[in-house]
Amino acid sequence: MKPEELEAKAATELAKQEAFAARLICCTSTGCQSSGASAIKTELLAELKAKGLEDKVHVGGTGCMGLCSKGPMVLMTSKTQKDVLFSDIKPEMASMMIEQVVTPVISGETIEKPTGDLEHHTLDLNDPFFSLQDRVVLENNGRSCPEKIEEYIAHGGYQGLKKALTMSAEEICKELLDAGLRGRGGAGFPTGLKWDLARKVESEVKYVICNGDEGDPGAFMDRSVLEGDPHAVIEGMLIAARAINATHGVFYIRGEYPLAVERIEKALKQARVTGLVGKNILESGWSFNFEIRLGAGAFVCGEETALIASIEGKRGTPRPRPPFPTVKGLWDQPSCINNVETLANVPRILLNGAKWFASKGTEKSKGTKVFALTGKIKNNGLVEVPMGITLRQIVEVIGSGTGTDRKIKAIQTGGPSGGMIPEHQLDTPVSYEHLQQLGSMMGSGGMIVIDDHDSVIELVKFYLEFCVDESCGKCAPCRIGGTQILRILERFSKGEGKQEDFATIKKLAHAMQKASLCGLGQTAPNPVLSALKHFESEFLEKCQQA
Amino acid sequence: MALHDLQGLYGYVPRDAALVLGGELGVPLARIYEVVTFYNYFKLEAPGKYIISVCTGTACHIKGSNAVLEGVEKELHIHEGESTPDKEYHLQGVRCLGCCGLAPIATINGKVYGKLQSDGGHYLIERAQIDKPMADVHEQEASE
Numbered sequence: 292m293k294p295e296e297l298e299a300k301a302a303t304e305l306a307k308q309e310a311f312a313a314r315l316i317c318c319t320s321t322g323c324q325s326s327g328a329s330a331i332k333t334e335l336l337a338e339l340k341a342k343g344l345e346d347k348v349h350v351g352g353t354g355c356m357g358l359c360s361k362g363p364m365v366l367m368t369s370k371t372q373k374d375v376l377f378s379d380i381k382p383e384m385a386s387m388m389i390e391q392v393v394t395p396v397i398s399g400e401t402i403e404k405p406t407g408d409l410e411h412h413t414l415d416l417n418d419p420f421f422s423l424q425d426r427v428v429l430e431n432n433g434r435s436c437p438e439k440i441e442e443y444i445a446h447g448g449y450q451g452l453k454k455a456l457t458m459s460a461e462e463i464c465k466e467l468l469d470a471g472l473r474g475r476g477g478a479g480f481p482t483g484l485k486w487d488l489a490r491k492v493e494s495e496v497k498y499v500i501c502n503g504d505e506g507d508p509g510a511f512m513d514r515s516v517l518e519g520d521p522h523a524v525i526e527g528m529l530i531a532a533r534a535i536n537a538t539h540g541v542f543y544i545r546g547e548y549p550l551a552v553e554r555i556e557k558a559l560k561q562a563r564v565t566g567l568v569g570k571n572i573l574e575s576g577w578s579f580n581f582e583i584r585l586g587a588g589a590f591v592c593g594e595e596t597a598l599i600a601s602i603e604g605k606r607g608t609p610r611p612r613p614p615f616p617t618v619k620g621l622w623d624q625p626s627c628i629n630n631v632e633t634l635a636n637v638p639r640i641l642l643n644g645a646k647w648f649a650s651k652g653t654e655k656s657k658g659t660k661v662f663a664l665t666g667k668i669k670n671n672g673l674v675e676v677p678m679g680i681t682l683r684q685i686v687e688v689i690g691s692g693t694g695t696d697r698k699i700k701a702i703q704t705g706g707p708s709g710g711m712i713p714e715h716q717l718d719t720p721v722s723y724e725h726l727q728q729l730g731s732m733m734g735s736g737g738m739i740v741i742d743d744h745d746s747v748i749e750l751v752k753f754y755l756e757f758c759v760d761e762s763c764g765k766c767a768p769c770r771i772g773g774t775q776i777l778r779i780l781e782r783f784s785k786g787e788g789k790q791e792d793f794a795t796i797k798k799l800a801h802a803m804q805k806a807s808l809c810g811l812g813q814t815a816p817n818p819v820l821s822a823l824k825h826f827e828s829e830f831l832e833k834c835q836q837a
Numbered sequence: 838m839a840l841h842d843l844q845g846l847y848g849y850v851p852r853d854a855a856l857v858l859g860g861e862l863g864v865p866l867a868r869i870y871e872v873v874t875f876y877n878y879f880k881l882e883a884p885g886k887y888i889i890s891v892c893t894g895t896a897c898h899i900k901g902s903n904a905v906l907e908g909v910e911k912e913l914h915i916h917e918g919e920s921t922p923d924k925e926y927h928l929q930g931v932r933c934l935g936c937c938g939l940a941p942i943a944t945i946n947g948k949v950y951g952k953l954q955s956d957g958g959h960y961l962i963e964r965a966q967i968d969k970p971m972a973d974v975h976e977q978e979a980s981e
Contacts, residue, residue: 508898606871665895739895
């Protein structure tokens with residue numbers, strides 16, 4: 292495909308979409324699929340055919356629209372009226388939807404809000420859950436079908452790559468640096484800097500790797516992007532490859548994400564046929580290809596060097612750094628590993644410019660962040676917000692609070708590496724630096740809400756059990772330190788804590804933080820340390836009486 | 838992705854298959870077992886026909902996955918990680934499946950069941966018999 296054909300293809304697809312009087316887009320991510328999304332699509336198609344409306348109304352799939360607890364969801368867009376978002380839909384509601392809403396709308400009527408049986412099966416798109424979000428990474432979720440490359444192209448897809456092909460590697464790195472994008476996997480390392488370091492290493496072989504090993508329990512941001520907008524990640528990888536002069540690309544995706552793997556495989560196939568992956572991309576003379584490697588259920592393989600070991604077919608144990616992967620990585624070649632969400636931001640930065648991206652967020656945390664909002668929260672699901680929004684706005688306004696008569700006690704960010712943030716600190720803005728000051732971290736985006744009936748001790752014990760179980764065992768501080776702190780927590784759990792345990796926990800934690808070989812061991816003590824800082828009274832209550 | 842293929846084909850990595858694989862690749866059995874025993878995904882024993890995987894991720898944990906796990910244990914008289922003597926069911930707790938909006942969830946042979954209630958254990962066993970999700974792998978094995 293020639294570069295100029297990209298715009299023509301986009302225009303053709305948009306015209307095709309415009310020709311429909313209405314479109315019904317069904318969420319086809321894992322969550323909604325498990326609740327019957329495929330059957331809903333089938334029923335809608337059947338109903339439209341029965342009424343002779345299949346040429347007037349398009350039925351398609353799309354990625355996660357966010358409010359997972361209200362799925363399965365179907366979005367109706369039309370030329371004549373505002374969007375209608377159907378929620379908690381069952382296949383048998385298809386005929387009702389067509390009769391009561393779709394048919395009147397395509398006849399020119401305006402439906403303010405569906406009534407009758409469908410009254411409680413729509414969501415208000417003016418609700419803060421939707422209106423406070425800024426969907427950059429998730430913009431195609433609720434707009435395009437992840438299994439149709441033409442729908443991705445229709446909305447600026449691969450235009451970022453087209454621009455990158457006219458830039459030097461150094462210029463692309465500078466664009467990312469100016470944008471201020473930081474790694475979304477948790478560490479927050481500046482992406483432009485990582486790329487520039489990799490770019491400067493001379494090598495005949497160089498790898499760009501997508502880290503799709505989203506192992507934080509309670510996190511499903513990356514899964515939703517891989518399933519809902521696979522082309523954005525592919526395009527991000529291609530731009531990264533240009534930025535660092537890579538020769539090979541690898542997707543490393545959790546084995547527990549079969550739909551994500553399927554979507555990436557399909558997207559790569561379509562991109563190859565379209566001339567956007569493989570030989571002579573966009574007739575530039577540059578060729579690049581990808582392979583997919585699966586994870587096999589090891590949390591530690593989210594760590595860069597363990598991930599590399601896993602791709603090489605070994606046990607996923609980290610190794611000391613330096614040398615860093617950008618110098619000596621996969622198969623001892625320079626490698627650049629980026630998170631899924633980080634990569635999905637890249638095409639948008641190239642398309643809209645570094646200034647556009649840097650205009651969002653705070654001084655040191657630019658752009659938006661996708662969070663998986665779960666736990667004791669009414670609006671359970673996926674949200675994307677600008678950095679700088681407060682935690683309280685996310686949890687109480689977007690999330691709508693607990694939804695019960697129980698109060699929010701704390702939120703936990705950063706998964707097993709993060710910390711507890713008590714309710715009275717929820718007015719803190721979301722940014723890398725603010726969350727770190729609170730003793731937590733951004734992490735990959737998991738945000739767990741607990742209420743006043745939940746035990747902080749039990750939650751941090753849960754996280755530590757996880758880390759102890761997932762520890763690769765290679766280094767003593769993590770292997771032994773984690774187990775010893777866990778034994779202490781188990782005693783607290785039974786009400787058998789001792790006064791001297793507080794100092795012991797801190798001593799063990801310090802050793803783990805300073806001497807563990809990788810981030811798993813270094814950050815495993817974080818939840819318990821933050822719990823001691825903010826909820827010491829709970830621990831004191833569980834101490835043995837003298 | 839040979840080990841993934843074996844796991845997918847048999848539901849576990851049989852020792853005989855691992856030996857053949859080692860022979861083909863020139864890799865000692867010890868090296869293969871080094872890898873197979875490291876990753877949670879690979880199993881060393883044939884599981885039951887219906888593999889019930891209860892997600893033990895944070896969101897599911899907070900929403901009561903323990904009660905679901907214990908419910909299945911009680912009904913089937915087995916512990917987590919075990920199969921029933923008749924090999925009809927296998928129960929395992931698994932890491933976060935990324936379906937947190939529907940917490941607590943479990944899968945049976947990959948089919949997801951979400952928003953489980955406290956009687957989720959009993960519910961899952963019922964659904965296994967009604968839906969019979971993806972028992973193909975084991976029928977294939979039985980016919981060989």
